[in-house]
Amino acid sequence: xxxxxxxxxxxxxxxxxxxxxxxxxxxxxxxxxxxxxxxxxxxxxxxxxxxxxxxxxxxxxxxxxxxxxxxxxxxxxxxxxxxxxxxxxxxxxxxxxxxxxxxxxxxxxxxxxxxxxxxxxxxxxxxxxxxxxxxxxxxxxxxxxxxxxxxxxxxxxxxxxxxxxxxxxxxxxxxxxxxxxxxxxxxxxxxxxxxxxxxxxxxxxxxxxxxxxxxxxxxxxxxxxxxxxxxxxxxxxxxxxxxxxxxxxxxxxxxxxxxxxxxxxxxxxxxxxxxxxxxxxxxxxxxxxxxxxxxxxxxxxxxxxxxxxxxxxxxxxxxxxxxxxxxxxxxxxxxxxxxxxxxxxxxxxxxxxxxxxxxxxxxxxxxxxxxxxxxxxxxxxxxxxxxxxxxxxxxxxxxxxxxxxxxxxxxxxxxxxxxxxxxx
Ligand code: IMP
Numbered sequence: 001x002x003x004x005x006x007x008x009x010x011x012x013x014x015x016x017x018x019x020x021x022x023x024x025x026x027x028x029x030x031x032x033x034x035x036x037x038x039x040x041x042x043x044x045x046x047x048x049x050x051x052x053x054x055x056x057x058x059x060x061x062x063x064x065x066x067x068x069x070x071x072x073x074x075x076x077x078x079x080x081x082x083x084x085x086x087x088x089x090x091x092x093x094x095x096x097x098x099x100x101x102x103x104x105x106x107x108x109x110x111x112x113x114x115x116x117x118x119x120x121x122x123x124x125x126x127x128x129x130x131x132x133x134x135x136x137x138x139x140x141x142x143x144x145x146x147x148x149x150x151x152x153x154x155x156x157x158x159x160x161x162x163x164x165x166x167x168x169x170x171x172x173x174x175x176x177x178x179x180x181x182x183x184x185x186x187x188x189x190x191x192x193x194x195x196x197x198x199x200x201x202x203x204x205x206x207x208x209x210x211x212x213x214x215x216x217x218x219x220x221x222x223x224x225x226x227x228x229x230x231x232x233x234x235x236x237x238x239x240x241x242x243x244x245x246x247x248x249x250x251x252x253x254x255x256x257x258x259x260x261x262x263x264x265x266x267x268x269x270x271x272x273x274x275x276x277x278x279x280x281x282x283x284x285x286x287x288x289x290x291x292x293x294x295x296x297x298x299x300x301x302x303x304x305x306x307x308x309x310x311x312x313x314x315x316x317x318x319x320x321x322x323x324x325x326x327x328x329x330x331x332x333x334x335x336x337x338x339x340x341x342x343x344x345x346x347x348x349x350x351x352x353x354x355x356x357x358x359x360x361x362x363x364x365x366x367x368x369x370x371x372x373x374x375x376x377x378x379x380x381x382x383x384x385x386x387x388x389x390x391x392x393x394x395x396x397x398x399x400x401x402x403x404x405x406x407x408x409x410x411x412x413x414x415x416x417x418x419x420x421x422x423x424x
Contacts, residue, residue: 002258003216005243008223009262009316011270012241013294013303015328015412016263017041017057020219022410022420023261028214030058031066031206033249034239035221036104036134037077038127040297044415048088051297053129054078056219059085059094064209066202069100070239070249072134073146074109075191097195098202098251099147103188105159106179107166108133114174124235125272127298135238137162146199149192156185203251210256218246218257224316225270232363235274243320262322262406264313266330266396269294269303277368278306278342292332307340307370310403315356317404325404326420327397328412330389336375341399342368373399380413386423389413397423 004023008014021043024030037053043060044050050057054077056065067073082092108130115133116123126132137143142165144158160181167178209216222241225231230242239245247254267288270276280288285305288294294303316322333339344352345366357363376390383389389397389411401408411421 002210002213003218003252003256004259004261005218005220005246005257005320006261006263007220007243007316007320007322008226008241009264009313009320009322009325010223010268010309011225012221012223013040013269013271013296014223014263014265016219017043017052018328018412018415018417018420019261019263019326019410020057020217021045021060022417023217024058024061024063026215027058027063027217029064029066029206029209029216030056030219031068031202031216031250032056032071032219032221033068033246034070034241035237036072036131037074037129038131038237038298039221041221042297045417052081053298055081055085055095058217058219059092060090062091062094064094064096064205066096066206066250067098067101068202068250069098070245071098071101072104072131072138072239073097073101074104074129075149075188075195079191079194095198096200096202096205097146097198099145099150099199101146102134102138102143103146103149104130104134105144105162106184107162107170108137110170110176111166111174114170114176118174123273125274127296129298132238146195149188150196150199152189152192155188155192156181159185159188206250206252210252218250220246224262224319225312227319230319232274233360235272259323260320261324261326261409262316262320263326263328264316265328266308266333267292268306268309268312270306271296271299271301271303275364275366276304276306277311277345277363277366278309278340278370280305280307284336287335288332291335292329307342307368308400309342309368310400311342311345311354311356313400313404314354317406322406324407324409325400326410326412327400327408330393330396330411331380331413331419334376334379337377339373339375339396340370341373343371343403344369383413383421386411386421389421
C-alpha cells in the first residue's frame with residue numbers, strides 16, 4: 001500500500017517499533033507524525049537492540065526517515081540518538097526534519113516536572129520530557145520551531161521573548177531557578193549548526209514520494225487511548241496519535257492514506273496514572289510484567305498489565321478506521337493456563353456495554369465483564385508460520401478478529417524481526 005499508517009491501538013507500548021521495522025523493509029519513507037521523546041521504540045535487528053525516543057525507527061533500515069511538523073523535537077535527544085547511530089556504524093543521513101515541528105526548550109522540561117510535582121496525588125504521570133508544555137506553547141502560538149534554528153537572530157529574539165514569561169512562572173509560581181538567555185541561545189545555536197542539514201520541506205517531500213508511487217509508512221507514537229481528544233483525558237499525551245492526525249502531522253490530505261494498521265498487544269499495559277478496567281490482579285500482573293519486560297523505555301517505570309480489552313480495541317477500530325491489526329507479544333502469555341478477555345464493560349447503573357463510554361465518570365467506574373479462554377501453555381519459539389501456532393493460540397487470534405471485524409494480519413511471537421508471523 002503506498003501510504004500506510006501504523007497506530008498504537010491501546011495505551012502505547014504495543015510493540016509498534018518492531019512492526020514499523022518490519023514494514024519499513026518494504027517502504028521507501030518512514031515518517032513520524034506526532035509526539036516527541038516521550039515515545040520509546042525498541043527495534044532488535046540481528047541480535048542488536050536499538051532504542052529510539054525521537055528518531056523514526058525506519059532509520060535502522062537506512063530508509064528516508066521523516067520527523068513531521070506534528071512532532072515536538074528535543075534537539076539534545078535527537079542529536080544524541082544520531083551520534084549513537086553513527087557510533088554503531090549506521091548513517092544519520094536519511095533523517096529529514098520538518099521546519100514546522102516545534103522545539104522542546106529547557107523550560108518545557110522544567111515546567112513539566114514542576115507542574116507534576118505541584119499536582120501531587122492528582123499528577124498525570126507524564127514522562128517529564130516537556131511534551132505537554134511544548135504543545136501548549138504551540139497552541140498558544142508562542143512556540144519556537146525548528147525553522148527558527150536557521151536564523152541565529154530570530155532564534156535569540158524568540159528565546160528572549162519566551163524567557164520574559166517563562167522565567168516569571170519558574171521563579172514566582174514554582175520557586176525554581178530562571179534560565180539565562182545567553183546560555184540557552186548559545187546551546188541552541190550549537191544544535192542549529194548540526195541540525196540545519198536535515199531541515200526539509202517534509203510535506204513536499206512526502207507528497208512527491210506518493211506522486212512517484214513510492215511506499216510511505218506513517219508511524220504514530222504512543223497509542224489511541226493516550227490521544228488528547230479521544231483518550232482517557234486528562235491521563236493522555238498532548239498530541240493526537242490517532243490515524244487521522246497522520247495527515248495533519250505530515251502535511252498530506254486524508255485521501256492519500258490507503259491503509260491503517262493498528263498494533264495491539266495480546267494483553268494490555270498502561271504507564272502512569274488513570275483508570276484501567278481490565279487491570280490484572282496479583283500475582284499474574286507481576287508475572288506478566290516480568291515476562292514481558294513491561295518497564296518504560298523512556299522512564300524505566302513499571303507498566304500496569306491488564307487482560308486484553310476488546311471494548312477499548314473496538315473503540316480503536318472506530319477512531320482509526322483500522323484496516324488490519326498486528327497482535328504482538330502472544331508469547332508472553334504462554335505460561336498461563338487460562339486467559340481472561342474483557343468483552344464488555346459493566347456500568348455503575350448495572351447495564352453492560354460493548355462500546356467505550358463517552359463520559360469519563362462511566363469509564364472511571366466501569367467494571368470489566370471477563371470471559372475465560374484456554375491458554376496454550378507452551379512456548380511459541382518454534383512457530384515459523386501461523387499454522388504452527390497451538391490451536392488455543394490460533395483461537396485467541398480468531399476471537400479478536402471476530403469480535404472486532406478486522407483481520408489480524410500479523411502475529412508477534414517473540415522479540416526478533418523473524419518472530420512476526422503473517423496471516424492470510
Ligand atoms: P507525556 O506524553 O509525557 O505528557 O505523558 C502523558 C501520558 O502519556 C503519561 O501517562 C505517560 O505515561 C503516557 N505516555 C507518553 N508516551 C508514552 C509512550 O510512548 N508509551 C506509553 N505511555 C506513554
